[in-house]
Amino acid sequence: MEKKLQDFLSSNLLNKYLVGETSLEESNEVEHFISNYPEAAEAFDQLQDNLEIIAKAGAVTTPDHMLEDILESLKTPSDANAKVIEMVQHKKTTPWYSIAASAAAVLLAATTFMLYQKNLELNSENNVVVEEIFDLRSDIESNNAKLDALSRELLKLNNPDxxxxxxxxxxxxxxxxxxxxxxxxxxxxxxxxxxxxxxxxxxxxxxxxxxxxxxxxxxxxxxxxxxxxxxxxxxxxxxxxxxxxxxxxxxxxxxxxxxxxxxxxx
The missing domain is CATH 2.60.40 (Immunoglobulin-like)
Structure with a gap:
């Protein structure tokens, strides 16, 4: 199961889910991992925070008078009463926004995977050290028992009787x-x-x-x-x-x- 979690974190599904580009099946998979694995939920929260930081960094406040200035500039002396049709623009995600979010997601997933792998290696090394300590203790106890037996034998040999x-x-x-x-x-x-x-x-x-x-x-x-x-x-x-x-x-x-x-x- 840990292998599946690693593969999931290494994929781009969390990022796609965040920007709404996943299919229904992919969304279900992402929600399953977020609900059942704290590591996945933590990675998703971090992606959201990174996305919010990027959005705030790229946001520009529009001056209140800009729309009026644009409308005024469109008017000419020959057609002062001409009507200007205001075009309603639909909000779209800019390419740099998507690229930045994807890059952040990939970087976060790679970092998370590397830290997870490092933790596994440290746990493995720790287990080896613990086993070596137990073996050393066992050897020491065995040697002490042999020395004790030898000491008792020497006492018998050196006994005046x-x-x-x-x-x-x-x-x-x-x-x-x-x-x-x-x-x-x-x-x-x-x-x-x-x-x-x-x-x-x-x-x-x-x-x-x-x-x-x-x-x-x-x-x-x-x-x-x-x-x-x-x-x-x-x-x-x-x-x-x-x-x-x-x-x-x-x-x-x-x-x-x-x-x-x-x-x-x-």
């Missing part, structure tokens, strides 16, 4: 290195993957806790997830070990062991 265990690989995985942080007071366990040698597609690294009577699988280790990772805390764990197992199988305690650290030597 946390013990650090460096787990190095054996001959089967010499480049393997991980670090475990265990807090027996807060009952938390975390592990940080430093390096893990690459395995065949069907295999994976698993971390196990050795208890007095059994082994408990604590989860999978993946080098692509190189960050502090929470693992289940085992109250009576004697040692931690890393084994190579088959993907999807987390129950085989006899998988190949590639690293182990005792938890009772500190």
């Amino acid at each position: 946390s013990r650090k265990y460096v787990i190095n690989g054996n001959e089967r995985a010499k480049d393997l290195k991980t670090v475990a942080y265990i807090n027996s007071v807060e009952k938390t366990s975390m592990i940080d993957v430093i390096t893990l040698p690459q395995l065949p597609e069907e295999q994976q690294y698993q971390i196990w806790a050795e208890l007095q009577d059994r082994m408990v699988n604590l989860g999978i280790l993946d080098e692509s997830d190189r960050k502090l990772k929470q693992i289940p805390y085992m109250e009576d764990a004697l040692a931690l070990s890393i084994k190579i197992g088959t993907k999807g199988d987390t129950t085989n305690e006899n998988d190949t062991e590639v690293a182990e650290i005792s938890l009772k030597d500190k």
